[in-house]
Amino acid sequence: MAKLEKRDEIVRAALELIAENGFHGAPMAMIAEKAGVGAGTIYRYFENKDVLINELYRDLEQRIYTVLMEGYSPEKPVRERFIHIGTAILRYCIANPLDFRYLEQFHNSPYGVVHRRDRILGETGEKDIYLELFKEGLARHVVKELPMVVLFALAFGPLITVARDHILGFVVLDEALIGEIITACWDGVKR
Amino acid sequence: MAKLEKRDEIVRAALELIAENGFHGAPMAMIAEKAGVGAGTIYRYFENKDVLINELYRDLEQRIYTVLMEGYSPEKPVRERFIHIGTAILRYCIANPLDFRYLEQFHNSPYGVVHRRDRILGETGEKDIYLELFKEGLARHVVKELPMVVLFALAFGPLITVARDHILGFVVLDEALIGEIITACWDGVKR
Amino acid sequence: MAKLEKRDEIVRAALELIAENGFHGAPMAMIAEKAGVGAGTIYRYFENKDVLINELYRDLEQRIYTVLMEGYSPEKPVRERFIHIGTAILRYCIANPLDFRYLEQFHNSPYGVVHRRDRILGETGEKDIYLELFKEGLARHVVKELPMVVLFALAFGPLITVARDHILGFVVLDEALIGEIITACWDGVKR
Amino acid sequence: MAKLEKRDEIVRAALELIAENGFHGAPMAMIAEKAGVGAGTIYRYFENKDVLINELYRDLEQRIYTVLMEGYSPEKPVRERFIHIGTAILRYCIANPLDFRYLEQFHNSPYGVVHRRDRILGETGEKDIYLELFKEGLARHVVKELPMVVLFALAFGPLITVARDHILGFVVLDEALIGEIITACWDGVKR
DNA sequence: GATGAATGAGCGTTCATTCAT
DNA sequence: CATGAATGAACGCTCATTCAT
Numbered sequence: 001m002a003k004l005e006k007r008d009e010i011v012r013a014a015l016e017l018i019a020e021n022g023f024h025g026a027p028m029a030m031i032a033e034k035a036g037v038g039a040g041t042i043y044r045y046f047e048n049k050d051v052l053i054n055e056l057y058r059d060l061e062q063r064i065y066t067v068l069m070e071g072y073s074p075e076k077p078v079r080e081r082f083i084h085i086g087t088a089i090l091r092y093c094i095a096n097p098l099d100f101r102y103l104e105q106f107h108n109s110p111y112g113v114v115h116r117r118d119r120i121l122g123e124t125g126e127k128d129i130y131l132e133l134f135k136e137g138l139a140r141h142v143v144k145e146l147p148m149v150v151l152f153a154l155a156f157g158p159l160i161t162v163a164r165d166h167i168l169g170f171v172v173l174d175e176a177l178i179g180e181i182i183t184a185c186w187d188g189v190k191r
Numbered sequence: 192m193a194k195l196e197k198r199d200e201i202v203r204a205a206l207e208l209i210a211e212n213g214f215h216g217a218p219m220a221m222i223a224e225k226a227g228v229g230a231g232t233i234y235r236y237f238e239n240k241d242v243l244i245n246e247l248y249r250d251l252e253q254r255i256y257t258v259l260m261e262g263y264s265p266e267k268p269v270r271e272r273f274i275h276i277g278t279a280i281l282r283y284c285i286a287n288p289l290d291f292r293y294l295e296q297f298h299n300s301p302y303g304v305v306h307r308r309d310r311i312l313g314e315t316g317e318k319d320i321y322l323e324l325f326k327e328g329l330a331r332h333v334v335k336e337l338p339m340v341v342l343f344a345l346a347f348g349p350l351i352t353v354a355r356d357h358i359l360g361f362v363v364l365d366e367a368l369i370g371e372i373i374t375a376c377w378d379g380v381k382r
Numbered sequence: 383m384a385k386l387e388k389r390d391e392i393v394r395a396a397l398e399l400i401a402e403n404g405f406h407g408a409p410m411a412m413i414a415e416k417a418g419v420g421a422g423t424i425y426r427y428f429e430n431k432d433v434l435i436n437e438l439y440r441d442l443e444q445r446i447y448t449v450l451m452e453g454y455s456p457e458k459p460v461r462e463r464f465i466h467i468g469t470a471i472l473r474y475c476i477a478n479p480l481d482f483r484y485l486e487q488f489h490n491s492p493y494g495v496v497h498r499r500d501r502i503l504g505e506t507g508e509k510d511i512y513l514e515l516f517k518e519g520l521a522r523h524v525v526k527e528l529p530m531v532v533l534f535a536l537a538f539g540p541l542i543t544v545a546r547d548h549i550l551g552f553v554v555l556d557e558a559l560i561g562e563i564i565t566a567c568w569d570g571v572k573r
Numbered sequence: 574m575a576k577l578e579k580r581d582e583i584v585r586a587a588l589e590l591i592a593e594n595g596f597h598g599a600p601m602a603m604i605a606e607k608a609g610v611g612a613g614t615i616y617r618y619f620e621n622k623d624v625l626i627n628e629l630y631r632d633l634e635q636r637i638y639t640v641l642m643e644g645y646s647p648e649k650p651v652r653e654r655f656i657h658i659g660t661a662i663l664r665y666c667i668a669n670p671l672d673f674r675y676l677e678q679f680h681n682s683p684y685g686v687v688h689r690r691d692r693i694l695g696e697t698g699e700k701d702i703y704l705e706l707f708k709e710g711l712a713r714h715v716v717k718e719l720p721m722v723v724l725f726a727l728a729f730g731p732l733i734t735v736a737r738d739h740i741l742g743f744v745v746l747d748e749a750l751i752g753e754i755i756t757a758c759w760d761g762v763k764r
Numbered sequence: 765g766a767t768g769a770a771t772g773a774g775c776g777t778t779c780a781t782t783c784a785t
Numbered sequence: 786c787a788t789g790a791a792t793g794a795a796c797g798c799t800c801a802t803t804c805a806t
Contacts (some may be wrong), residue, residue, distance in 0.1 A: 006787095022300070024215055027779055029789090038788035040782075049780065108299035109213055116359055133269055144375060149362040154375050157348030163342055170302060171340040184335060184345050188379030194769080219797060229771040231799075240797065387782090388766095400705040404682070406597055409800055420767035422803075438731050490681035491595055498741055528756060532735055539730030544723055550686065553722040564729050566717060568804065570761030576790080601776060611792040613778075622776065 007045045009035040011056050019101035023053070023109065050111075057106050059114070068094055068129060078137045079186060086159060086182035093163035094173055100163055106177055110170055130155060134189075143189050156187040198236045200226040200249055209355035210292035214244065214300065241302075248297050248306070251290055258283055268329045270377060276320055277350060279331065285364055286355035291354055321346065325380075334380050345379040389427045391417040393438050401483035405491065432493070432569055434565070439488050439497070442481055450511060460519045461568060467511055468541060468564035476555055481547055502509035512537060516571075525571050538572040574610055582608040583738075589744055592674035592744045596626065596682065610722040630679050630688070633672055640665050641702065651710045652759060656762035658702055659732060666736035673736055703728060707762075716762050 012035035017026035028049060045053035068088045072081065087155040093100040104110050134151045137143035143151060162181060166173045173181075204225035208217035219240060223230040253277035259279045265273065284291040297303050325342045328334035334342060353372055357364045364372075386525045395416035395503075395516065410431060414421040426489045427465035428434035475482040488494050519525035525533060544563060548555045585630075586607035590599035601622060605612040617742040619625035641661045645654065679685050707724045712717035718723060735754055739746045 024779095028781080029779070032789085039790090039805075041782090041786085043382075043781075050268050060343065102196070104299055108295055110207045110216065115360065115793055116361070131351070144371070146371060146375070147368070149356045150349075150372055151374075153349040153352035153356065154372075154379070157352035158341075158344040158379070159348070161344035161348035161351075165340045166346065168307065170307070171338050177341070179342055180335070180337060181345075184337070184341075184379045187381075188345070190378075197769090215796095218795075220795090223772095230797095231772065233771055234798070235769065391594070391674045394622065405653075406800095410802080411800070414768090421769090421801090422767055423765085425802075432782095437726065467773075486681055490677055494743065504736070526753070528753060528757070529744050529750070532731075532754055532757075535731040535734035536754075536761070538730070539734035540723075540726040540761070543726035543730040547722045547726065550689065551721050552689070559720075559723070562717070562719060563723055563727075564648070566723075566761045567718070569763075570727070570731065570757045572760075579790090597775090600774080602774090605793095611777090613793065614791055616777070617790065 006035075006037060006041070010037060010042055010045060010052070011059060014052055014056055015060070015102050017048060018053070018056075018065055018105055019098040022105055053106070053111055054115075056102070057111070064089075064099070065129075072129075078133060078140060078142050081133055082137075082155070082186055082189070083182050085133070086155065086185055087178055089156075089159055090163060090173065090178050090181065093159075097167045100167060103149055104160075104164065135190075140183070144191050151189055153168055155185050157186060158185055158188075197226075197228060197232070197325055201228060201233055201236055201243075202250065205247055206244055206251075206293050207289055209244070209247075209296055210289040213296055216353070221285075244297070244302060247293070248302070251293060252277070255280075255283055255290070267332050269324060269331060272324055273346070273377055273380070274370075274373050276324070277346065277376055280350055281354060281364065281369050281372065284350075287359055288358040291358060295351070295355070307351055328380075335382050342380055346376050349376055349379075388417075388419060388423070391454055392419060392427060392434070396434055396438055397442075397484050398480055400435070400438075400487055401480040406489055434510055435488070435493055436497075438484070439493070442484060446471075446474060446513075448479070454511075460522060460524050461572070462514060463491055463515055464537070464568055464571070465564050466520075468537065468567055469513070469560055471538075471541055472545060472555065472560050472563065475541075476548055481548045482549060486546065488544075495535060519571075526573050537567050540567055540570075579608075579610060579614070581620055583610065583615055583625075584632065587625055588633075588675050591626070591629075591678055592671040595678055601623070605745055609637075626679070626684060629675070630684070633676060637662075637665055637672070642718070645702070651706060651713060651715050652763070654704055654706055655664055655710075655728070655762070656752075656755050659728065659753055659758055662732055663736060663746065663754065667739055669741045673740060677733070677737070686729050710762075715764055717764050724762055728758050731758055 010031065014026065014031045017031055017034060028042060029039050031052075032042055035042075042052065046055060068085055068090070072084055074081070076084075104113070130152055131148060134143055134148055137151075139143065146154075158181065162171065163172065165171045171177075201222065203224045205217065207323055208222055219233055220230050223233055226233075233243065235247060259276055261279070263275055265272070270301075291369060297306075324337065325334055325339060329336065337345075349372065353362065353364065356362045361370075392413065396408060396413045399413055399416060410424060413434075414424055417424075424434065428437060448466055449479050452470070454466055456463070458466075488497070512534055513530060516525055516530055519533075520527065528536075540563065544553065544555065547553045553559075583604065586601075587599065587604045590604055590607060601615055602612050605615055608615075619628060623740070639660055645657055645660070679688075703725055704721065707721060709714055710724075711718065719727075721727065730755065734747065735744065737742045744750075
């Protein structure tokens with residue numbers, strides 16, 4: 001097994017276990033077993049469990065960013081781009097429930113708070129697409145004049161909630177419904 | 192210290208520690224110390240940690256329900272009632288950040304999932320106001336024809352996100368902004 | 383409730399709980415509840431749990447001694463007296479399984495060892511009947527010339543084992559079988 | 574320390590502490606300390622305390638069975654075989670007092686009851702030698718016509734009692750006395 | 765005298781991390 | 786390098802005992 005393969009196996013195992021059982025439901029020994037490596041080996045790739053959790057998050061964020069950007073054209077109107085991203089996010093969560101569950105575990109934990117606090121200055125990641133989008137929307141007077149953080153909440157908040165409800169089986173999101181949801185979010189954001 | 196005082200002290204300590212550090216950042220011994228009681232004493236009031244967590248949640252839910260219902264008039268139009276509740280929720284979260292953090296910890300955990308699943312059949316609690324409200328809104332054709340769960344998400348999702356952002360200091364919610372946010376949520380929900 | 387009644391209630395409750403669940407299966411609080419007294423009250427009658435356990439044992443021993451002596455005539459032949467006592471012991475164990483279970487718990491525990499060690503000098507209690515009986519048996523040359531302790535083992539050992547087996551339901555002891563067992567024990571002891 | 578050595582050290586420490594102080598006088602931490610290992614290490618070899626206790630019992634039973642069978646010839650007369658086994662048991666108990674004390678602790682505890690109940694159907698282990706022996710004895714009309722359980726009691730009960738008395742120092746069993754005791758047991762059992 | 769709420773030491777067990785092989 | 790056995794601090798919880806009422 002090559003070095004990168006091994007790291008990958010560890011990350012995959014950690015993702016799955018943490019997504020399904022939360023942070024305490026994923027002891028290092030269990031991650032190691034699932035990854036097919038020795039328990040000590042994990043520590044060659046990640047200084048400790050915290051680092052593993054944070055790097056896994058960063059990996060995931062990067063992966064999602066790439067997906068969201070597929071077919072994204074900055075020339076299109078704000079509304080269309082908004083719908084593109086929202087739809088992509090929802091589709092991704094539905095197609096990758098483990099990723100979504102992991103992100104939730106992460107955001108709702110001390111890790112998430114620290115992460116957010118770090119973001120406050122140098123914003124990076126998927127939020128930035130929204131940032132750019134909303135900046136343009138504000139300039140063109142097509143979105144409401146609200147703080148960026150609020151616009152983000154109006155656009156993103158409902159998506160998280162429905163994605164969770166879908167994964168837990170409380171609602172079934174098909175393409176039609178996804179479309180309606182994103183439109184409704186746009187209604188909340190648009191001027 | 193009277194009997195009820197002691198129970199209260201335990202609940203307060205648990206709330207604070209769990210809100211700030213999550214469930215595993217709040218060992219029973221630490222809760223006991225913060226509450227100023229012996230470790231064993233907690234078990235006179237709560238059968239075990241799970242029970243403590245669930246009762247604390249129920250207490251909180253009850254308290255919030257009472258606040259939300261203050262000044263609520265079922266005769267008023269759907270829109271007005273929607274705004275009343277949304278505003279009350281946001282104000283509560285801002286005024287009681289520990290309560291809000293606790294609710295988040297709870298909802299994003301196995302406890303929360305069980306709780307939600309229980310709700311699906313015999314719905315009870317504060318959500319029911321929304322339920323009733325949206326049912327009427329659907330009957331009067333003033334809200335979008337979407338599954339109840341989705342309407343909840345559109346109405347509630349952004350509130351959670353902005354409340355968290357406020358508590359973390361990413362935005363300052365004043366009365367004016369609260370009003371604008373709730374109105375925007377209504378835009379997302381209304382037909 | 384009179385003072386002696388209360389003591390009695392405590393002893394009865396302790397006997398039952400310890401007999402059925404062993405020493406750890408009988409917390410002081412549970413004994414108190416079953417006895418219908420406050421937990422602290424037990425400590426007015428018994429200095430601590432060890433004392434309670436030992437006094438309970440002494441009570442039991444006394445009670446059994448009395449029963450064994452019923453209809454016992456020191457003038458009768460050694461063999462007849464042997465059979466009288468053996469039969470009485472077995473009947474008692476069958477009729478009072480809780481007492482028997484308690485005695486077993488006691489003997490097989492640090493308490494029992496201490497108790498036996500205390501006995502080594504000033505022997506007292508039910509064993510003494512045997513002691514006297516065997517002394518006479520030796521003098522009259524009707525029992526084997528073996529150390530007293532060994533005679534005791536030959537006479538008493540099988541009774542304990544069958545009593546336990548009866549209580550656990552592995553054999554049913556009726557009067558006929560009891561007679562055969564005691565006779566067999568006599569065969570072991572007699573010259 | 575090799576792997577098997579460590580398991581052995583744990584078993585030895587547990588045997589000694591439990592034999593001397595009973596099950597609750599032998600906390601895992603104390604066993605670990607006596608064995609010269611960390612507390613967590615025990616759990617690499619035994620799933621939990623119950624498993625440790627049961628495996629230790631099984632080890633012991635196996636060891637004793639081997640000793641009892643040394644020089645045992647199934648062709649010899651019933652009486653001779655009875656004496657062989659009885660003598661071997663008594664010698665073993667005297668030579669290995671800790672083993673004997675452990676067995677007593679085990680038999681007089683919930684573990685022992687479960688074990689006995691298991692035996693009642695599919696009998697296995699050292700008792701079976703007696704079983705076979707007594708079956709033959711009954712067929713040849715050399716032992717009394719009593720239930721198997723009672724024959725066991727007559728043969729085995731006194732041995733337990735004298736072994737305990739020897740260990741506690743109430744009697745000194747030399748080879749001559751052992752011979753007399755076993756003969757006396759045979760007197761109890763034989764027709 | 766009687767009570768039972770309060771205590772905290774001690775239990776069995778888990779798991780992130782280390783380090784000899 | 787990779788390993789996984791070993792570690793021990795920390796956890797949730799119990800219960801004999803005390804003491805204010």
